[in-house]
Amino acid sequence: MCDTCGCNVTHGNAHLVQPGGRLSKTADGREAVNVLHGLLDANDHTAAHNREHFNKHGVLAINLMSSPGAGKTSLLEATIDALKDELSIAVIEGDLETENDASRIRAHGVPAIQITTGSACHLDAHMVHDALHMLELQKLDIVFIENVGNLVCPASFDLGQHSNVTLLSVPEGDDKPAKYPVMFRAADLVLLSKCDLLPVLDDFNPDNARRYLRELASSAPVFELSAKSTAGMDDWIHWLLAELSSLEHQSGRLAAATESA
Amino acid sequence: MHELAVCQALMEQVESIALEEQADSVVAVHLGIGPLSGVEPRLLEQAFFIARAGSIAAEAELVIENLPVRISCDQCGQTSDALPARLLCGVCGNWRTKLVSGDELQLQHMELVRQTADELAEPEADIQQQHERVN
Structure with missing residues (x-):
């Protein structure tokens, strides 16, 4: 969405930008000023700035979202263990309170910046921007942003990430995509986590979760995994490496284009 | 909130x-x-x-x-109304749709x-x- 090319003009608001000038006086003497700005333009501006930072350093930024307790931190611990010999990783942790998650990540030898949001139920682009100043991006390959555990609010705020990864853990039930359409529509990849529990929680059907996701017109891939048993971790790791190489490819082309210009 | x-x-x-x-x-x-x-x-x-x-x-x-939620279908090209959690084409039922509004x-x-x-x-x-x- 931007104000430059008019791509935020939809059939619902197009009548507001019809010819007739920016200002039009109503019958009772009030002046109407057409605006057509996104309410979160300031956040989106900072998010774009964050994305430029990531791109400049060829760092892949992944925004991890889920309900509280779906296993985001456990997934990160297992991911760091799988990749730390080949890649340089850092984590930005968002929680209402405590440094607990950052401490867990640091125990795996990886830098972690804890953002405590107080009463805020989500991370926004400004908070991530502040955290970026505490990381040495030039030395990193991947930054994971572990958002506040919440299936509602984080979906509305762009942070400057390249991809949104949403976890749906088996104990939560397979109809979460239908109940939280905004969150699951925003996902570029959905991970069904805690799949080691499928034999005991047999009312969770992974195919139902996939069907509900397709009903949101989402073509995001869905992987089943367990950070605890490490079953299914390979698909996730391959996806991450493919995203990283596609980013490097893009940055390489961008650099080549800049040089030749 | x-x-x-x-x-x-x-x-x-x-x-x-x-x-x-x-x-x-x-x-x-x-x-x-x-x-x-x-x-x-x-x-x-x-x-x-x-x-x-x-x-x-x-x-x-x-x-x-x-x-309103409005979608356009990638398959049949028609535009239809939809529910927020069910963005299937109202004409042909296909799930490959794009949000129009x-x-x-x-x-x-x-x-x-x-x-x-x-x-x-x-x-x-x-x-x-x-x-x-x-x-």
Whole structure:
């Protein structure tokens, strides 16, 4: 969405930008000023700035979202263990309170910046921007942003990430995509986590979760995994490496284009 | 309740536009919100009543247009209405659709009150008339 090319003009608001000038006086003497700005333009501006930072350093930024307790931190611990010999990783942790998650990540030898949001139920682009100043991006390959555990609010705020990864853990039930359409529509990849529990929680059907996701017109891939048993971790790791190489490819082309210009 | 954060961002925009337009006050703020924006209009209204206090929009009314969910089908090319959690083509049932409308979170327009040059001149004219009458 931007104000430059008019791509935020939809059939619902197009009548507001019809010819007739920016200002039009109503019958009772009030002046109407057409605006057509996104309410979160300031956040989106900072998010774009964050994305430029990531791109400049060829760092892949992944925004991890889920309900509280779906296993985001456990997934990160297992991911760091799988990749730390080949890649340089850092984590930005968002929680209402405590440094607990950052401490867990640091125990795996990886830098972690804890953002405590107080009463805020989500991370926004400004908070991530502040955290970026505490990381040495030039030395990193991947930054994971572990958002506040919440299936509602984080979906509305762009942070400057390249991809949104949403976890749906088996104990939560397979109809979460239908109940939280905004969150699951925003996902570029959905991970069904805690799949080691499928034999005991047999009312969770992974195919139902996939069907509900397709009903949101989402073509995001869905992987089943367990950070605890490490079953299914390979698909996730391959996806991450493919995203990283596609980013490097893009940055390489961008650099080549800049040089030749 | 991220509606408070959204509302703060709204108030910053409202105040900066009012300043730019040299308005004396803002009497109405019109928003367009789709259900897939993730913002609940009723909660945003409540937040607005708190956030407007003491601002140039202290008396402003908040008018929210609830925009419909509309999708266009990649397969049959038709446009149809849809429910937020069921974005299947209303014509052929295909799931490969694109959202045409329904995720908007937009400040559409504002109604302002500005003292015009004529209104500013009026008190002086009154004094002039009184002066003439006295003489």
